[in-house]
Every structure is written in C-alpha cells, then in structure tokens.
Amino acid sequence: MPKILRFTRFSLRDFLVASGPAAIAVIVVCVLAYWLVDPSPPRQVTLSSGQENSAYEAIGKKYAAVLARNGIRVDLKPSLGSNENLQRLKDESSDIDIAFVQSGSTRHEELEGRGLVSLGSLFTEPVWLFLRDSRNVTRLSQLKGLKINVGAEGTGVPGLFKQVLSANGVEPAQVKLGTLENTPATVELLAGRIDGLVFSSAPDAPLIQMLLQTPGIRLFDFAQAEAYTRRFPFFSHVVLPRGIVDFGRDLPPRDVHLIAPTATLVARDDLHPALVDLFVQAASEIHGAPGWFQKKGEFPTANYTEVPVSPAAEKFYKNGPPLLQRYLPFWLANFFERMWVVGVALGALLLPLSRIIPPLYVWKVRSRVFRWYGQLRAVEQAIEDVPAERQAEVYPEQLKRLNEIEERVNRISIPLSFADELYGLRSHINFVRRRVLSLMKPD
Missing domain, CATH: 3.40.190.10 (Periplasmic binding protein-like II)
Structure with a gap:
C-alpha cells in the first residue's frame, strides 16, 4: 500500500519547488505593503496643553478621556500657552506630537517647511x-x-x-x-x-x-x-x-x-493618519455642541487657521468619519481601511502567478522523467559507428549502463496523472536495449 500511495498522491515537493519563489514574492510584497501603509497607530501620543486652570488644560483632559475609549493614551504636557506649544512642535528634538495653538500666533510663511499640519479650528478664544x-x-x-x-x-x-x-x-x-x-x-x-x-x-x-x-x-x-x-x-x-x-x-x-482668535489643533505631519482621524472625531464630539459663541456644528472646522490642514482631517470635514469606523471598533476598522492596499497588491500579484505556477508544476514533475532521455540519447550515440575491434567492449558496457538507468527510473515517484510519461520512458529504454542486443548478435 505505501508503494501504491507513492504513485497516487499529489507531489507536494514539486509543488513547493514550483511555487516557492512566488510564495517568497508574496511574503515580501505583504511585508512591504504593511510597512508602507503602517496600519497600526502608536498607542501613546503626547499633547502639549496649557497652564493650570486654563481652558487648554481642561480640554486636553477631555481629549485624553475620549481617546482612552479606543485604547490610545494621551500624555498631557503642561505649557505656558500657544507660543510655547508652537515652539515645541517646531523643535524636532521635542517629544510633542500635537498641541493647541492660537490663530494669529504666527504667519503662514513662517510655517513653510516646518512639517506642521492643522487638524482644524476648535473654538473661539x-x-x-x-x-x-x-x-x-x-x-x-x-x-x-x-x-x-x-x-x-x-x-x-x-x-x-x-x-x-x-x-x-x-x-x-x-x-x-x-x-x-x-x-x-x-x-x-x-x-x-x-x-x-x-x-x-x-x-x-x-x-x-x-x-x-x-x-x-x-x-x-x-x-x-x-x-x-x-x-x-x-x-x-x-x-x-x-x-x-x-x-x-x-x-x-x-x-x-x-x-x-480661534484655538487650533496643530500636529506634526508624520502623526499617524488613524490618530488624526481619532483626534478630529474627538474634536467633533467635544466642540460640536452649541456654546456661548457658537452654533451647533459650527466647530470644529477647517477654516480660521494659518496652518495647512491635514488631508485626513480635510477628508473628515467633507465626508464625515470613515465608513467602517461607523460600524466597527476603531482598531478593526483601521486595519481593514488601511490593509486594502495589501489586498490590491496581492490580487495584482496572484493573478499572473495563478497562470504561471501550474505550468511550472507540470514542468517540474515531467523534468524528473525527461532528464533521463538525455542519458538514453547518450547510450544511442555511444553505440553509433563503433569500430569492429571495440564492439565487444562498448556494447556490453552500454547494456550495463541501460540496466542502471532502468533501475533508477523504476525508483522515480511520480503522480498517476503523469504515469504515461514514466511508462513511455521505460518502453524507450527497452527499445534501446533491444537495439544493443541486436548489434551484439554475430552476423
């Protein structure tokens, strides 16, 4: 039974050899796409707020509470106010990721090339x-x-x-x-x-x-x-x-x-887009209600800021929260929203591979049979035009070589769907053997 199974099972080894390079390519593409789309945002972010008993301090605590619901820890770092917050963001050695900045604190040209983006105006100050x-x-x-x-x-x-x-x-x-x-x-x-x-x-x-x-x-x-x-x-x-x-x-x-003036939420432009989404959604929850100086839904807004607005924030103000985040938990929705790039890359790669791998597999299995035809052809060439004085030496030697080839061919494990090629090879070995034997008979 084990011997029969050797000739009936799928040739996993040949399939792995044929599909191995493709599998490695798929893994490399997945890893590269994962790195490029960066689907998992950091679980900690530092927010520069304001003085003790200030509105910035109180509002910073609200942001920390809202983001904590999604597993994001917001570390609040007190400051003197808007100018210090802006200086911290400009300082590349600072650990500040996001801060409250007052409109009028700076001019647009002063921010050119500083790597800062606005997440929107939050409220009037x-x-x-x-x-x-x-x-x-x-x-x-x-x-x-x-x-x-x-x-x-x-x-x-x-x-x-x-x-x-x-x-x-x-x-x-x-x-x-x-x-x-x-x-x-x-x-x-x-x-x-x-x-x-x-x-x-x-x-x-x-x-x-x-x-x-x-x-x-x-x-x-x-x-x-x-x-x-x-x-x-x-x-x-x-x-x-x-x-x-x-x-x-x-x-x-x-x-x-x-x-x-208005209070603006300003961040470094390398802040993870998923965190941008969370902060803008938190801003909508915290500042969207009517107040002493605003109507319901008037804030947050992409207006009233000298800092260029983040593309992710601008998309939120135009279209609202991402579709999946309306129905799924944040982490799961973010994963699916950002990993679709990997799906597209895989689809683009797997479609041609699905056409290439099957022929490679067939070629790999058949090559285990066809490579012996080279040996068989070498035997035929060896018996061609042999001088009479060497025939007694060459013919027995090639006959022995044929026996060795046949013995090794009989040990080949091959799927049943390719058995006709194996039996064809064996019949061709016998054909060459008969030719050698006929040449060995005296005239």
Whole structure:
C-alpha cells in the first residue's frame, strides 16, 4: 500500500519547488505593503496643553478621556500657552506630537517647511480683559500707566495684546505689562495689586467663570470689535449675551462685544493618519455642541487657521468619519481601511502567478522523467559507428549502463496523472536495449 500511495498522491515537493519563489514574492510584497501603509497607530501620543486652570488644560483632559475609549493614551504636557506649544512642535528634538495653538500666533510663511499640519479650528478664544471696577476704562487708550498682566511670553496673549494696543496708538512701554501666569495674576487682581489682566481663552476655563461672577471685577467691552476683524483677519467678532453667565443675577447686565482668535489643533505631519482621524472625531464630539459663541456644528472646522490642514482631517470635514469606523471598533476598522492596499497588491500579484505556477508544476514533475532521455540519447550515440575491434567492449558496457538507468527510473515517484510519461520512458529504454542486443548478435 505505501508503494501504491507513492504513485497516487499529489507531489507536494514539486509543488513547493514550483511555487516557492512566488510564495517568497508574496511574503515580501505583504511585508512591504504593511510597512508602507503602517496600519497600526502608536498607542501613546503626547499633547502639549496649557497652564493650570486654563481652558487648554481642561480640554486636553477631555481629549485624553475620549481617546482612552479606543485604547490610545494621551500624555498631557503642561505649557505656558500657544507660543510655547508652537515652539515645541517646531523643535524636532521635542517629544510633542500635537498641541493647541492660537490663530494669529504666527504667519503662514513662517510655517513653510516646518512639517506642521492643522487638524482644524476648535473654538473661539475671546480676548478677556478684566479690570477693577474702580478703573472706569471704556477705551484701550485709557490703559496708559495701568498695571495689566498679559501672561508669560510662552503664551499667545502678549503678542496678540500688543498688536491690539498698537492699533489704539498705545506703545507697550506706556502700559505696565505683567508676565505672571494666569492663576497668580488672578490672585494679584483680586488683591488689588494690579489693575487688570488679559486672558485669551474659551469661556469654560475655571478662572474665566470665576472672574465673570466676582463683584468688583468688570469685563471690558470691545465696542469696536467689528472694526478689529477688518484690521486683523484672525479675529472674529463675538458677543457675550446678557444674562448668559447667570440668569438670576443678570450677569452680564448687558451684551458684551469681544474680539476672538480661534484655538487650533496643530500636529506634526508624520502623526499617524488613524490618530488624526481619532483626534478630529474627538474634536467633533467635544466642540460640536452649541456654546456661548457658537452654533451647533459650527466647530470644529477647517477654516480660521494659518496652518495647512491635514488631508485626513480635510477628508473628515467633507465626508464625515470613515465608513467602517461607523460600524466597527476603531482598531478593526483601521486595519481593514488601511490593509486594502495589501489586498490590491496581492490580487495584482496572484493573478499572473495563478497562470504561471501550474505550468511550472507540470514542468517540474515531467523534468524528473525527461532528464533521463538525455542519458538514453547518450547510450544511442555511444553505440553509433563503433569500430569492429571495440564492439565487444562498448556494447556490453552500454547494456550495463541501460540496466542502471532502468533501475533508477523504476525508483522515480511520480503522480498517476503523469504515469504515461514514466511508462513511455521505460518502453524507450527497452527499445534501446533491444537495439544493443541486436548489434551484439554475430552476423
């Protein structure tokens, strides 16, 4: 039975030899495609947020919570604010992957070739100028000689507010500008040691909420807000409606006009596209609701940013989340979305291989039979035109050689579908043997 099976089974060895190079090519293509599409995003990302008790810090925690649901750990790194965040992103030795940056912090030409992309504008950040009630200031030109804290240089506020002062004909040297961080500056204001302070933040920042409700502290009304938007394109005109802080206490007692840049999510351009998708989806969840200064769905948006928008983010704003991510878990959806490239590469490779491998297999099996025809032909050539004096030596020698060939041919293992070629070879061996024997007979 084992001997019979040798001649009935599929020749796995020949198939492996025939398909081996193709299999290696397929593996190489798969590995190369996997490396190129990079389907698995890193499970950890570093986000540069903001100061303690700032809106950036609070919102950074929200992003960490949303991405944690998909197994992504967001490490929050505190900073002084927008300017420091931007510097960290520009610094190639920094470990920061993504950060909050305020519009107006830089010009588009300054970012050329810096490898940064925007994931969209998230919300407006009004310029909040809080003053003590005792200072009856209605125009910014009246700030001359007052102590106003604008924050540390790492924030975007100092440069922003200096532009505003300059537009009002006030030189920075004419105002005593402080550089305290937000929390100690608030303490100084409440203690009466400074006359005012400037924030640029979303309204849900704890310090903003507190100061809006603190007696003796008044929010400056930018009555010329619309004019500022014409002079500075990165500003928008927003209105803090009467009573929105506290309806019962009617805070504020009237509409307050404010000027507002926008907060932008900026990342390095090598941030994994899957992480870009997650951050933009998180931004839509966190910032998509209506707020004090925005309608539902107004943010996030690809507008109001000097930084080029990431192609993945732009695709989200146009088409919404990827189709598979609407129905499958993030990791599985991301794998299928990105590995389709491998499927296409395999299809392009397997189609021609499916036509090449079967003939190679047939050739490999038949070659085990056909190579003996070379030996048989050599025997025939050896007995051609043999001189009479050497015939007694040559003919027996070739007859012995034929016997050895036949013995080795009988040990060939070959699938039954090719048995006709094996039996044909054996009959041809007998044909040559008979010819040799006929030549050995005396005339």
